[in-house]
Amino acid sequence: MKELIKKDFLLLSKNKSELIELLLTPFLLICILGFALGNLMNNSAENTIETTIVGFVNDQNDETVKADFEAKLDEENVTDLEYQQLLEASSELDPVFHLKQLFEQEEIKELFHLKAFESIDSAQKALENDEIGGIIHVPDQFSLSVLNSTLFGEELKTELNVMTQDPNQIRSITLTSVLDSFINEYNFQTSIVPFAGDTTIDDTSRYGGTLTVSTEEPISAFQYYTLGMGVFYALSISTIIANRSFREKETHVFARIMISNQSPLSYLMSKMVSSSLIAFMQLSLLFGLSNLVFGIFSGRPSSFWLDIALITAIYSLLIGSITSLLTSISLYGNEIKIVNFFGSFTAVLAFLGGSFTPTENFSDLIKTIGDWTPNGATLTSYLQLLMGFEIQEILPLLARVIGMSIVSLTVAVLLFPKRRLD
Amino acid sequence: MLEVREISKSFKKTVAVDHLSMYIEKGESVGLLGPNGAGKSTTISMISTLLPPDNGTIEYKNINILKNASTIRPVLGVVPQEIALYEELSAYENMRFFGKIYGLKGTALNRKVDEVLKLVGLTERRKEPVKNYSGGMKRRINLAVALLHDPEVLIMDEPTVGIDPQSRNHILDTIRKLNVEHNLTILYTSHYMDEVEKLCDRIYIMDNGKIVASGTNEELKSLLSNEETVEIEVKTKKVEFAEVLKKHPDVNQLYETTKGYRLIVSKRDELLVDIFRQAALHEVTVTGIQVKEPTLEDVFLHLTGRKLRD
Numbered sequence: 001m002k003e004l005i006k007k008d009f010l011l012l013s014k015n016k017s018e019l020i021e022l023l024l025t026p027f028l029l030i031c032i033l034g035f036a037l038g039n040l041m042n043n044s045a046e047n048t049i050e051t052t053i054v055g056f057v058n059d060q061n062d063e064t065v066k067a068d069f070e071a072k073l074d075e076e077n078v079t080d081l082e083y084q085q086l087l088e089a090s091s092e093l094d095p096v097f098h099l100k101q102l103f104e105q106e107e108i109k110e111l112f113h114l115k116a117f118e119s120i121d122s123a124q125k126a127l128e129n130d131e132i133g134g135i136i137h138v139p140d141q142f143s144l145s146v147l148n149s150t151l152f153g154e155e156l157k158t159e160l161n162v163m164t165q166d167p168n169q170i171r172s173i174t175l176t177s178v179l180d181s182f183i184n185e186y187n188f189q190t191s192i193v194p195f196a197g198d199t200t201i202d203d204t205s206r207y208g209g210t211l212t213v214s215t216e217e218p219i220s221a222f223q224y225y226t227l228g229m230g231v232f233y234a235l236s237i238s239t240i241i242a243n244r245s246f247r248e249k250e251t252h253v254f255a256r257i258m259i260s261n262q263s264p265l266s267y268l269m270s271k272m273v274s275s276s277l278i279a280f281m282q283l284s285l286l287f288g289l290s291n292l293v294f295g296i297f298s299g300r301p302s303s304f305w306l307d308i309a310l311i312t313a314i315y316s317l318l319i320g321s322i323t324s325l326l327t328s329i330s331l332y333g334n335e336i337k338i339v340n341f342f343g344s345f346t347a348v349l350a351f352l353g354g355s356f357t358p359t360e361n362f363s364d365l366i367k368t369i370g371d372w373t374p375n376g377a378t379l380t381s382y383l384q385l386l387m388g389f390e391i392q393e394i395l396p397l398l399a400r401v402i403g404m405s406i407v408s409l410t411v412a413v414l415l416f417p418k419r420r421l422d
Numbered sequence: 423m424l425e426v427r428e429i430s431k432s433f434k435k436t437v438a439v440d441h442l443s444m445y446i447e448k449g450e451s452v453g454l455l456g457p458n459g460a461g462k463s464t465t466i467s468m469i470s471t472l473l474p475p476d477n478g479t480i481e482y483k484n485i486n487i488l489k490n491a492s493t494i495r496p497v498l499g500v501v502p503q504e505i506a507l508y509e510e511l512s513a514y515e516n517m518r519f520f521g522k523i524y525g526l527k528g529t530a531l532n533r534k535v536d537e538v539l540k541l542v543g544l545t546e547r548r549k550e551p552v553k554n555y556s557g558g559m560k561r562r563i564n565l566a567v568a569l570l571h572d573p574e575v576l577i578m579d580e581p582t583v584g585i586d587p588q589s590r591n592h593i594l595d596t597i598r599k600l601n602v603e604h605n606l607t608i609l610y611t612s613h614y615m616d617e618v619e620k621l622c623d624r625i626y627i628m629d630n631g632k633i634v635a636s637g638t639n640e641e642l643k644s645l646l647s648n649e650e651t652v653e654i655e656v657k658t659k660k661v662e663f664a665e666v667l668k669k670h671p672d673v674n675q676l677y678e679t680t681k682g683y684r685l686i687v688s689k690r691d692e693l694l695v696d697i698f699r700q701a702a703l704h705e706v707t708v709t710g711i712q713v714k715e716p717t718l719e720d721v722f723l724h725l726t727g728r729k730l731r732d
Contacts, residue, residue, distance in 0.1 A: 003522045007508075010519075014510040014551075252506040255472050256567070260523045261495040 004262070004270035005277070008241065012278065018240050022282050026233040030290055033229075034222035052133035054103075054175060055123035056114045058096065059140045066090075068144050076152070086151060095146045095160075095186060096138055102182055111174060127165060134175045137161035219386055223297075226290040227382040228355035231375040232346065233286075234279045234319050239343040241275045242326035246336045254331075264418045271327050272409065276320030283312045307391045308382070314401050315378040321408035322374065328415040349373045354380070377401050423448040423607060424469070424575060429478030430631075431464050438464040439475070440631035446575075446609055451601045453622030454611040455718065461631040462611040463503060466579050469609070470500050482575075496524075499573030503580045505560045506567070509553035513544055513563045516552060517570060524571035534570055541596060542566040558589020565593060569600070575607045576600065582617060597621055615718040625718070629726045639718065646716035646724055649674060650689050654697065655710035656682040663704040670696060675723055681709075686720055 012018055069090050073083055091097075103114045115132060117123035123135045139158045148154040162179055164172035248254040257267060287308065291297045297304065322342075329338045350356060352369055353376030359367045370376035381397045424446040431439040439461045446452045456462050467473035469480055471491035480487050482494040507516050517535045526534055539545045542562040552560060565581060578597070582590045598621060600606040612618050618625055619639055627635045627642065635642055656663075664683060668676045672693050675686040687693055694711070701708050716724075 003519060007519050010515065011508060011510055250504075252502040252504045253508065255467075255470070255502065256500065256506045256520065257523060258472060259470055259495055259498060259500050260520070260571075261492055262523060 001262075001266045001270045001273070004257070004267060005274045008244070008270070008274035009278070011244065012240075021236055021240070022233060022278075023285060026229040026286055027289060029229050030222065030225045030286070030294075033225040034220075034294065037221045037225075051110060052112050052175070053115050053131070054112050055117045055126055055132045055135040056138075057117045057120050057123050057135060058138045059120070060096070060138055060142055060144075061140075062143075065094075065141070065143045068141070069147060072144075072148065072152075089151065090147050093147060093150060094143050096143050098186060099136070099138075099160075099182065102178075108178065112178070124163070127163060130165070134162065134164040134172060136179070137163065219383060220296070222290065222294040223386060224358070224383070226287060226294075226296050227379055227386075228350075230283050230286045231315065231353065231379050231382075232350040232355040234283055234315065235322070235346040235349060235375060236343075237275050237279050237282065237319055238323040238326055239339060239346065241271055241278070241323045242330060242339045242342075243336070245271055245327040246330045246339060249331055249334075264416055265413065268324050268327060268412060268416045272320035272324040272412075274320075275323035276316040279316040279319040280312055283316065284309075287312075304385070307385050307394075310391070311378065311381050311385065311394070311398065314398055314405075315374070318374050318378070318401050318405040318408070321405040321412065324412035325408040325415075328412040328417075331417055332415045349375055352376060353378075371397070372400070374401065374404055377404075423450075423483060424609075425481045426465075426469060427479045427481075429465070429468055429475040429480065431461075431468060431473065431475050437631050439468070441478070442628075442631070442633055443478075444626050444633065444636070446607055448574075448607055449601070449605040450624065451597075451608040451610065451622045453618035453625040454609065454628055455613070455615060455618050455625055455722070456611075456628035457613055457722075460628045462628060463579055464631075465628070466500075466577055466609070466611060470498065470577060471495060494575070496571070497574040499568035499571070499576040501565050501568045501576070501578040501581045503583060505552075505564050507552050507560070507563060510551060512549050512551055513539065513555075513566075514548040516563065517548075517567060520567045521570045526570065534572075538566045538569050541569070543592060556586070556589070558585040558592070561585050561589060561593060562596075565596065573606070575609070577609045579611050580613070581610075582612070582614065594620060615722070619718055627718075627722055627725060629722075634725045635721065642718060642721050643716055645721055646686070648689055649686055649716055649720075649724070651714040651716055651720050652685040652687055652693070652697070653679065653710075653712045653714065654682045654685070654708060656701070657707035657709055659683075660704050660706050663700060663706045666700050666704070667697065670700075672696075677723070686716070686724060 070087070073086060078086065100114070102108060103112060112133075114136075117126065117135075120135070120137055123132070123137070126132045127135055138160060142158045142160065145154075145157040149156045160179070160183070162176060164175060245254070248257070254267070258264065287297070297308070326339050326342055330336055352366065353359075353373040354370055355375060359370045359376070362370070371380055377397050377400050381394045381401070384394050384397070385391065426442060426444045428441045428443055429439060430437070430441050442461070442465060444452070444454075454462050454465065464473065468475045471487055471494060474488060485493045487494045508519070511519070514535065517538065518531065521531045521535060536545070539548050542565060544559060544562055544566070547555070547559070552563060555563070561581060565578070568576060568578075576597075581597075582593055585593075594617060597608065597610070601608050601621070608621070610618065610621055622639075624638055625636065625642060626633050635645065659678065659682065664676065664678070667673055667683065667685065670693075672688045672690050673685050674688065677684045694713075697711070698708065700706075
């Protein structure tokens with residue numbers, strides 16, 4: 001099998017047009033798209049990380065809230081033990097306390113800085129003068145209303161008010177998004193309190209889980225298109241190698257190899273391994289070159305590089321499996337159409353997978369389909385890693401890529417002709 | 423040494439090979455002669471263990487190779503009709519690759535590659551990509567690759583199709599040399615009867631998937647021992663004249679040639695007189711006439727009613 005793999009590399013090295021297609025074309029596209037769309041992506045990225053001052057108006061008095069809650073407990077028919085537990089819960093569940101804590105988190109502090117205002121009027125004036133980007137207004141009795149609602153199921157009488165200058169501004173959207181996430185998370189956590197039998201919300205980092213979208217690191221156009229073009233052009237390897245396999249059959253080279261007593265499956269595996277190795281080398285070269293020229297991953301720790309290598313290795317295996325599947329189908333049916341169709345279809349896959357433009361711009365359906373394409377799932381994995389996600393968080397997506405590999409390879413092995421070899 | 427018994431192969435509704443039997447002894451050179459579409463390549467694919475027959479058996483040294491393909495593959499050299507090479511690679515690179523997959527390595531591989539390149543006369547141009555070679559040179563390398571692992575049996579499927587006479591003679595001389603000097607067992611398919619006549623000790627004639635005759639060159643020609651071939655050249659061909667000849671009781675077959683007619687006739691001295699008489703009657707000017715011994719082509723015509731190159 002080693003000789004079959006070496007031969008595939010030798011053939012690739014002799015074919016200039018294939019080398020251009022695999023290396024030069026994607027790199028040129030990275031340059032063109034990176035420069036052309038760089039400003040657009042970079043500007044939005046800069047806006048995202050600019051710190052915005054947010055006015056904070058708290059109309060409620062903490063002592064009054066506490067006293068009112070104790071009075072409420074006196075009214076309710078509760079035991080002494082329950083009285084104590086509910087009193088402790090009230091301080092631990094105080095939404096304003098948690099809201100302030102949220103804005104103390106490092107990731108949020110990079111985006112927003114809270115500035116206290118005595119009254120809503122003064123805050124509104126500052127907002128009009130563009131001194132602040134938005135206002136969070138805590139109305140009187142807000143915490144009491146939330147606690148009564150949470151612990152006694154009463155109707156919520158007041159609500160948190162958020163004001164922004166222009167709701168369509170990125171900072172306004174981000175602020176709203178942060179608060180929405182906070183409220184959802186708070187509601188979720190407090191809704192499970194009675195059932196869990198635990199009245200403590202001590203793990204404030206849980207809020208961060210839902211807020212990662214807003215705290216992600218920005219992605220530059222060069223980063224995006226290096227990854228996008230990389231996963232797109234790696235698909236070409238499957239077409240190139242499967243095409244060559246079919247040519248080997250047509251010219252009876254395949255028969256000649258089989259007569260030399262090589263097993264059909266070792267031939268199929270050689271196609272998978274050589275495609276995987278070529279894909280890994282292609283992606284490594286593209287990433288390396290892009291990093292050298294545009295510094296796409298500069299300053300990243302070695303663990304990041306290892307994670308990138310892991311994703312690349314998994315995707316390369318998928319490319320190898322797709323190659324073996326295409327090889328099997330074309331040899332089984334003695335027909336090259338499927339390989340040519342896949343070759344044409346890679347552009348559609350690239351579009352759906354977000355290689356040309358981020359799938360955030362698409363509908364949810366297209367986004368979902370895109371994440372189920374081999375390149376789309378891999379691109380999302382790369383992007384998430386780049387945005388600061390831990391590899392564990394990306395594992396479900398990578399498991400999807402591995403699943404696709406296993407399915408492709410299994411079908412390839414089942415279909416590969418084992419008796420008719422001429 | 424190699425025995426094929428009653429093998430058949432059909433593709434959908436087309437019967438490509440129909441209960442074919444043949445044998446080859448060690449050191450023998452056997453020809454498989456037949457027109458395009460006769461089933462020669464399918465037969466070769468089955469003997470080469472690349473295509474399983476629908477029924478029948480193939481034995482090499484009394485071992486069923488349909489069940490144990492690995493018994494024959496290491497000693498089998500196959501020269502396909504197509505140029506089964508990587509055209510982007512040089513002859514040298516091709517030979518090294520195929521040598522390695524046969525398990526050759528190191529100095530043994532280098533020595534064998536040099537030896538075979540010398541045998542086919544391409545040592546000087548071994549570094550050039552195969553795509554730059556002439557058709558004849560490609561065919562020579564196609565043959566050379568099949569010889570790298572010192573096979574005991576060499577199967578060739580029309581190895582001289584579409585090449586210049588010089589390369590053709592070189593290939594035929596090489597094959598003859600391999601058979602005579604190296605005692606290589608050869609199965610040679612062609613639709614060129616002169617090649618088969620020149621190279622083969624025994625010949626199988628095949629048509630429509632079946633063996634229609636077999637034997638040595640002489641044995642096959644003796645099938646037409648009571649017949650001879652008459653070739654007539656005329657100034658202008660006339661349909662009426664051809665019709666009269668066709669109906670003559672001593673004319674068994676008649677074919678038009680470029681310059682006249684070719685007749686397979688029963689041996690009878692008076693026939694020539696009849697031919698000239700009919701030519702005069704139909705105002706056909708005979709510019710030449712030749713009486714020949716029957717060829718394999720004539721045997722094939724006699725047996726199948728078709729020309730080899732139909």
